[in-house]
Amino acid sequence: MIAYIANLGVLLGIAVILASSLNLMVGYAGIFSVxxxxFYGVGAYAAAKIALGVTDSFLLATAVAMFVSGAVSFLLAVPVLRVREEYFVVASIGFQVVASTIFTSWHAVTGGMGGLAGIxxxxxxxxxxTSPVEYLILTxxxxxLVLAFIAVLVKSPFGRALKAFRDDEVAATALGKDPLALRVAATTISGALAAVAGSIYAFHVSFVNPESFTLDYSVMILAMVIIGGAGSLAGPIVGAVFITAFPALLNFIEMPSRYVGPVEQLIYGASIxxxxxxWPNGLASIWRLLRPRRPVQAAGGGTER
Structure with missing residues (x-):
């Protein structure tokens, strides 16, 4: 039971990292990516190759994974972010399809559908x-660390500039900021942070194959951000907990296995x-509705109710 809870905790931590890193694009930069x-997969494959061929050092493998994934996201962002936002969504879907094909077909690097085993x-x-509990602590x-970095970043001048472009690009441009440079930087950082989750996943399961990095999972990560609440630090955490914990709860319900997947998708879709x-601001905003309102101070010194 302890091992099961620890493994679930690792998956939850990975989901929080992925949702929070995507929130940097979706919630703060206004870039919807599918x-x-x-980037999760690139990080996992890069870490796996380092672990299999160079060293089992998690820190070194993760650093390489972040660099490679950040470079890939940069190469995607520079040409694609020049198009209008709605076209970027379509372009990101195309990029996902191409990447999935590469993961499946580039046997020399990814191992194809057989993947990379023995990490x-x-x-x-x-x-x-060696134990699930140790991996839970690492995760x-x-x-x-990722959440703290994002919290500092969004409160920095860079983060404020991102939010300014998200809210009013014309006004922000008039202040002399370069929207393309900011969005490319946000996409690159987001991709690099996703690689942290990929590295954890590769070492934790000791096996990497393309089935973990599909379009369906990209949609699920985006759903975590939307359900929890984009543009807030707590939103992706709430969304990741909701989507990760819900399938675990279904395991305790007597239901034929063929119905589990459709039921999950139905509930995710209905939730969105x-x-x-x-609640367009997501689950994380509900607590504000439940929080008791403070009495308003009247001009004469009393309180209005």
Whole structure:
């Protein structure tokens, strides 16, 4: 039972990292992408190749994975972000399809559908990780570091400039900011952070293949951001918990396995529709509605109720 909970916690931490990194694009830069699983996959494959051929050091493998994934996202962003936002969504879908084909067909690097197996356990500062609990601790530390980095970034001048372009590009451009440079930087950082999740995944399961980095999973990551609430630090966390924990709850319900997938998709879709209608700011915004209102101070010194 402890191993099951620890493994679920690792998957939850990976989901939080992915959703939070995508939120940097969707929530703060206003760039809707349906290809985030690509950067997750690039990070996983890069970390796996380093672990299999160079060293089992988690820190070194993750650094290489972040560099490679950041470079791939930069190469995507520079030409594609010149188009209008709605066309970027279509372009990102095309990029996801192309990347999935490469993951499947480039046998020399990815191993094709057979994937890369036998990835050794991660080593962190000389400590070899062998148990699910140790991987849970590693995932929690990485998740906190990623969330802290994003929190500092969005409150920095760079983050404020991103939000300014998201809200009013014309006014922000008039202040002398370059929208393309800002959005390319946001996309590159987002892709690099997604690679952290990919590296954790590769070491944790000791196996990487294309089935984990599909268009369906890209849509699911985007759903985490939307359901939780884009443009807030808590939103992706709430969305990741909702989408990751829900399938685990279904395991405790007596239901034929062939119905589990359709039921999950039905509930995810219904959740997005209901949230867009009743709570467009996501689940993370509901607590504001439930929070008791403070009494308003009247001009004469009393309080209005």
């Amino acid at each position: 290809a985030h699983a690509v 050794p356990p991660a080593r962190v500062l000389g400590w070899q990780l 929690a530390v990485c998740m906190v 529709v209901l949230l867009m209608v009743f």
